Amino acid sequence: MIPKSITIYGVKYKVKIDPKLESAGLFECQRLDKKNLISIFKDDIDSMLYAYLHECLHGVFEEGRVNEVVPPEIEEVITEQTVKFLLKNFTVEPKYR
Numbered sequence: 001m002i003p004k005s006i007t008i009y010g011v012k013y014k015v016k017i018d019p020k021l022e023s024a025g026l027f028e029c030q031r032l033d034k035k036n037l038i039s040i041f042k043d044d045i046d047s048m049l050y051a052y053l054h055e056c057l058h059g060v061f062e063e064g065r066v067n068e069v070v071p072p073e074i075e076e077v078i079t080e081q082t083v084k085f086l087l088k089n090f091t092v093e094p095k096y097r
């Protein structure tokens, strides 16, 4: 299952499963005047894990300040390619604590 929160570089994000979400996932953060929130569309577990990993990587870009030097469309490509690579070659499972 998907954890209820994740800490990315020391910053806590709430994780919400949202059956009404209009995309597979959504990343929001305080720097853009939102709550620190990762929303995931309610779907089968593989799709939810895919979306969760994808949105978490946006969090890594945000909190690592990589997005200050990488344009959003390039970030999207890197995020997609990284998620596909990880899920194809590794057993990816969220940690719960």
Ligand SMILES: [Zn+2]
Pocket (backbone or CB within 6 Å): 054, 058, 076, 079
């Ligand atoms: Zn994305």
